Amino acid sequence: MSQFDTVSVVKRANVYFDGKCVSHTVLLADGTKKTIGVILPSTLTFNTGVPEVMEGVGGWCRVRQAGESGWTRYGEGESFAVAANSSFEIACDDAYHYVCHFG
Numbered sequence: 001m002s003q004f005d006t007v008s009v010v011k012r013a014n015v016y017f018d019g020k021c022v023s024h025t026v027l028l029a030d031g032t033k034k035t036i037g038v039i040l041p042s043t044l045t046f047n048t049g050v051p052e053v054m055e056g057v058g059g060w061c062r063v064r065q066a067g068e069s070g071w072t073r074y075g076e077g078e079s080f081a082v083a084a085n086s087s088f089e090i091a092c093d094d095a096y097h098y099v100c101h102f103g
Helices: none
Strands: 007-009 014-016 021-028 033-039 042-047 052-058 060-065 072-075 079-082 087-092 096-102
Touching: 052 060, 052 072, 060 079, 072 079, 079 087
Parallel strands: none
Antiparallel strands: 007 021, 014 021, 021 033, 033 096, 042 087, 052 079, 052 096, 060 072, 060 087
């Protein structure tokens, strides 16, 4: 799906890592929460509180999840899941556009 219909958008952006990651929170009619954002060229570490699925919608990235030694490449149309109370490193050479699905 290329868009979400019937949503509310939180106007204030979520800005992380000195602006290297910027997203907006989207609330669907059924109460589901997602964020839609972009990660600029960088290598960042994120911590999760709940399970997350990161869906790539533009560009590509490399991901190393907690406890793993190797990196896995993900591009547009590909997703990766991260367990609750975990972490992952993400490396982007160009802008990586994503939707983060929570829960």
